[in-house]
Amino acid sequence: MEKEPGEHETSAGRAGTPPAVLIRGLWKRYGEQVAVAGIDLELPAGRFIGLVGPNGAGKTTTLSMVTGLLRPDSGTVEVGGHDVWGDPVAVKARIGVLPEGLRLFERLSGRELLDYTGRLRGLAADEVDKRATQLLDVLDLAGSQHKLVVDYSTGMRKKIGLAAALLHNPEVLFLDEPFEGVDPVSAQTIRGVLERYTRSGATVVFSSHVMELVESLCDWVAVLAAGRIRAQGPLAEVRGAAPSLQDAFLELVGANDRAAGHDLDWLGGGAR
Numbered sequence: 001m002e003k004e005p006g007e008h009e010t011s012a013g014r015a016g017t018p019p020a021v022l023i024r025g026l027w028k029r030y031g032e033q034v035a036v037a038g039i040d041l042e043l044p045a046g047r048f049i050g051l052v053g054p055n056g057a058g059k060t061t062t063l064s065m066v067t068g069l070l071r072p073d074s075g076t077v078e079v080g081g082h083d084v085w086g087d088p089v090a091v092k093a094r095i096g097v098l099p100e101g102l103r104l105f106e107r108l109s110g111r112e113l114l115d116y117t118g119r120l121r122g123l124a125a126d127e128v129d130k131r132a133t134q135l136l137d138v139l140d141l142a143g144s145q146h147k148l149v150v151d152y153s154t155g156m157r158k159k160i161g162l163a164a165a166l167l168h169n170p171e172v173l174f175l176d177e178p179f180e181g182v183d184p185v186s187a188q189t190i191r192g193v194l195e196r197y198t199r200s201g202a203t204v205v206f207s208s209h210v211m212e213l214v215e216s217l218c219d220w221v222a223v224l225a226a227g228r229i230r231a232q233g234p235l236a237e238v239r240g241a242a243p244s245l246q247d248a249f250l251e252l253v254g255a256n257d258r259a260a261g262h263d264l265d266w267l268g269g270g271a272r
């Protein structure tokens with residue numbers, strides 16, 4: 001499903017289409033630790049966007065600031081032209097979020113959770129009912145819809161979280177490691193839902209360190225390392241001449257030497 005950029009397209013997106021997300025000069029420190037060091041990003045609308053980076057690169061911190069869950073030290077974020085901190089209600093109406101370490105209302109059933117989320121989003125009861133039934137069905141949760149969320153498996157929690165994030169049909173969906181703990185069958189289902197969603201013009205932004213997944217799903221990527229953007233643009237542009245995104249990524253984050261494991265000469269080889 002890779003979409004190559006058309007001839008009237010810039011690296012930021014289709015000419016004339018405002019970006020889905022515009023980030024300028026974003027910084028976040030935790031005490032001495034700089035987590036995000038002045039990020040500028042322009043995420044095009046209607047794309048499947050991967051935010052990739054090694055452990056501790058600042059992906060979760062960035063997504064938390066972009067979705068209004070964490071206040072930046074400085075910088076601005078706009079979603080669909082609305083400032084995340086200046087106009088939070090407008091932004092939150094337009095986005096869906098599946099955060100890392102998702103907290104859910106454990107004592108509700110899956111169906112009740114969707115009913116509650118839909119009403120919070122201001123949808124009419126019959127519309128919530130219709131959409132919840134369809135989402136539960138597509139995500140293969142219909143048989144577990146009356147089970148309490150506390151009794152859901154990791155993958156089922158991801159799927160009900162995704163259903164809750166999609167219920168109000170947001171313009172932009174932010175997903176932090178959406179495939180972690182999800183079995184291959186469920187992953188395929190989630191992919192199908194997300195591909196259909198982006199085909200309708202909506203934008204998906206997801207973080208991951210699984211390069212094969214990003215390469216097969218995304219048509220646009222941003223590479224983050226040590227709190228800075230190392231590359232951003234259409235997948236083919238970021239991959240460049242490298243044989244795979246994995247190779248380009250290792251080159252960009254300077255991890256090739258560490259990957260060789262030179263310092264572990266005691267490991268293996270018999271001597272204990």
Ligand SMILES: Nc1ncnc2c1ncn2[C@@H]1O[C@H](COP(=O)(O)OP(=O)(O)OP(=O)(O)O)[C@@H](O)[C@H]1O
Pocket residue numbers: 030033034035053054055056057058059060061062209
């Ligand atoms: N609440 C916090 N307090 C202190 N330091 C933090 C906090 N949250 C994140 N950090 C630090 O900020 C940096 C970026 O962390 P972040 O969780 O954003 O990275 P990440 O790219 O999402 O990593 P991973 O892929 O391992 O989840 C790391 O050095 C981390 O230790």
